Amino acid sequence: MRKSAVITIGNEILLGKTVNTNLTFLAQELANLGLPVDYSVTIKDEATAIHQALRQCWEKYDVVITTGGLGPTTDDITKQEIASFFGKKLVFNEEVWEQVQKIFAARNMPTPEINRSQAMVPEDFIALKNERGTAPGLFYEEGEKSFFAFAGVPVEMKHIFLTQAKPILEKKYGTQDKVIQRTIHTFGIAESALAELLSDFQPPENVNFAWLPQPGRVDLRFYGTDAQAIEKVFNECYSRVQTYAWGFDDDTPVSVLHRILREKKLYLSVAESCTGGLVQKMVTDLAGSSDVFLGGVVSYANEIKVKILKVKPGTLNKYGAVSEECAREMVTGVRDLTDSDIAISTTGIAGPEGGTAEKPVGMVCFGFSVHNDIWSITHIFNGDREIIRQQAAEFALLNLIKYLQGHKF
């Protein structure tokens, strides 16, 4: 099977200032093309390091991709090193220069002279048009091997990859070695309990089996090139874990929720305290959310809970804002305010301050309203503020999903 290597060039990633999301994107795309990434290295924007990484990868892999280091500014030496590694000269490319000027014209700006360097392309390389920025992508091939270089800005890299590199790769290598993946998403069972449940479950040699524990849930993945074998194992595993499964493959809590609400023609509203807007942000991450989501309230301060959501001051006094009682009043409040079919509420202690022995950091109360059913639950999450909020938002959606999957309307 053909394999790829990705070289990420950038001091910023090695300094921890940027997260390498480019690798994630390229890895997904290349796996789907049957050219899975086998190796990835992150190096500094330095001549020796670039040279070494290119030598190591170009020798061993069919497809080598670099990202980063193609900007117009002075710290970018990648293009010179690439040209030198392949023994090519840099030559001025009129077409690229025109495209760079076009980008600036569209922004109603004159093209700064410094951008002329963007039009320098190693000879025998093909410049890949960049409509989102000034650094063209670069493509070079030697027999069966392919080399690509992209700018590090994710939106530019993705654009050039999808519009030009991907078609080149599809045409050159076909898709017969496509890696097939099937995933079961579970919720509500710990990794080790799931492992015990599957302790005597042994996939055949030609199917890879991976556990992906995430905070609060576990994904089970099967992958390889034998579609039939994968399907068989996948179904066998699913029959064992069905109770805990909420989705498959590329499903996300949000995509599953959208699908259910759209099918059942139900509208959602949300009232959030500790999650501060995150639940609603997630629900609207997907296009078409206006079909299933009306809106909601972020009632961070108690006065907002009382004034807008009609939570009773007595409830706040007696039980506190972080209580199932308050969560219930928030959820009925937002349901009535928006006239929605379904509503979710969250109120909790995201930390790091504000916890007590009785109500520790990580404790979150949830309210749910589905037609005439109203209920509330409490869960304690571990982790820092961000993880607690993220898990709480996902927990709210997954609980609603499991309820909706188990009920007819």
Added chain:
Amino acid sequence: MRKSAVITIGNEILLGKTVNTNLTFLAQELANLGLPVDYSVTIKDEATAIHQALRQCWEKYDVVITTGGLGPTTDDITKQEIASFFGKKLVFNEEVWEQVQKIFAARNMPTPEINRSQAMVPEDFIALKNERGTAPGLFYEEGEKSFFAFAGVPVEMKHIFLTQAKPILEKKYGTQDKVIQRTIHTFGIAESALAELLSDFQPPENVNFAWLPQPGRVDLRFYGTDAQAIEKVFNECYSRVQTYAWGFDDDTPVSVLHRILREKKLYLSVAESCTGGLVQKMVTDLAGSSDVFLGGVVSYANEIKVKILKVKPGTLNKYGAVSEECAREMVTGVRDLTDSDIAISTTGIAGPEGGTAEKPVGMVCFGFSVHNDIWSITHIFNGDREIIRQQAAEFALLNLIKYLQGHKF
């Protein structure tokens, strides 16, 4: 100067299913300790690959860290490979086993037998206590060199690093080679325009200068080990770009906004349409947000804009929901509803559908209300739905910040 290497072990990252945030965290921490990451490699959970990466890194670097592959499930072979690379046997560690059982006891669960493998530790290695999960960290040293292995789950890795690995590194290596970084955050000027503004600006040899273009803004970073030289260059650069600077170093739009609002004792509220809760989520990302933020409304559907925010139906009919007129009514609506000093509103087309020639995808109208000043602006963002929303939320915060930085109250 001492240098580190990070080895990430995990098929999931090479398949693009997980983003490598562990590297980001470790890179920041190690740079601060004067042990900057010089090289990072991501490999499969396979014996040969693990062995090769260990050989390559252990020979060349002072500190080598692996993350991933230490779970109890069957696909984790990392610990055996580490033991074999260093020529050690795995031995059962009673203390680790007790800690694993404690973790399960705290969850009111019996300890699954499969977790006994977690208590196997290579001889001469020190097990680092994991209070967030079952896989202990591992530490080994040979003379001046240090090796660490951590589980891949970010919350566990961070916990073990901060509580145990960091003190070991501080004690062993001191902090004399600490990398010093200073960053200027700019907004409202394109990368190339900034480059022209700084075209004759040349930092000295011992100060590294990096451009970090991000969607909608550019960071300028100076780093090295000579604190005085860095400070001098930093100040010189700042005096040139002052108009566009909104913060320094670890400042984020949210941290700067919190600081200003707290200083001025002002409370914020937010009304969001296209950003769907993201602005409020960002504002509440930081602890202590209840000092500066009351809450707000996500008015995704037009009925919610009218019913809750009192946007006039006539405004929606005449100008549409994506209009400066609507943004102004949303912002005064949420201000009145919450009785806040300051308010922000967003309404736009996040895409990918819904654009027209007159109102393209990416067009977002913003409303601002600061005491008696009310204004609105329109901006067109490029990118996919996620990037448009992210940029729009940040744009809203940065515009408010630039206004507040320029006005006395």
